[in-house]
Amino acid sequence: AQSVSQHNHHVILSEAASLELGCNYSYGGTVNLFWYVQYPGQHLQLLLKYFSGDPLVKGIKGFEAEFIKSKFSFNLRKPSVQWSDTAEYFCAVTPYGGATNKLIFGTGTLLAVQP
Amino acid sequence: EAGVTQFPSHSVIEKGQTVTLRCDPISGHDNLYWYRRVMGKEIKFLLHFVKESKQDESGMPNNRFLAERTGGTYSTLKVQPAELEDSGVYFCASSTHGTGGKIGWDTIYFGEGSWLTVV
DSSP: OOEEEOOOSEEEEETTOOEEEOOEEEOSSOEEEEEEEEOTTSOEEEEEEEOSSOSEEEOGGGOEEEEEGGGTEEEEEESSOOGGGOEEEEEEEEETTOSSOOOEEOOOEEEEEEO | OOOOEEEOSEEEEOTTOOEEEEEEOOTTOOEEEEEEEOTTSOEEEEEEEETTEEEEOTTOOSTTEEEEOGGGSOEEEEESSOOGGGOEEEEEEEEOSOOSSSTTOOOOEEOOOEEEEEO
């Protein structure tokens, strides 16, 4: 069965620190990869997505993620976090070419950025 | 443009009662999804509508859950009778057209969720 693992459940950083959140997926075929973010009291929103091409994708608010096929990984990075990045981050995959856009999510990572 | 709206935002009911959650997708979105997050767990897919038809309901936990999408507009998710393990956040999402794959995949927009607590 397809699954997504996020190894960091809680991360606490100080402002200006660098961020890397791990994401590994389990699926034998081609996948589309996503990072979603949920800020306190808000809805889930898309940070970035990868379908094909350059494995380094850039998203909103200075976030980027790198797809490493050999490691089945899609880690999220940001060089310098801000207090406003405090949120919960979700990695998700969907099989390429499937009949539905069903997203398979990881358990989420709670990020707290201290001013 | 209005986003995906869900009602109620919070609901507390007793075990055995019935609850109906409503989702209004973004206008013009054919695809509507329901997801659920139980406390501490991942967000799990429940089902997918394309217009009024159920495209995929493989994630529905059991027959206590009934989802409908009348006329291909808003959707309801009814839980009857509710059990303690049904507590969680129920997310609705919508997208325009397309299915899996690069071509035709559209951004999925989520609502803020309906928090359900069964006591």
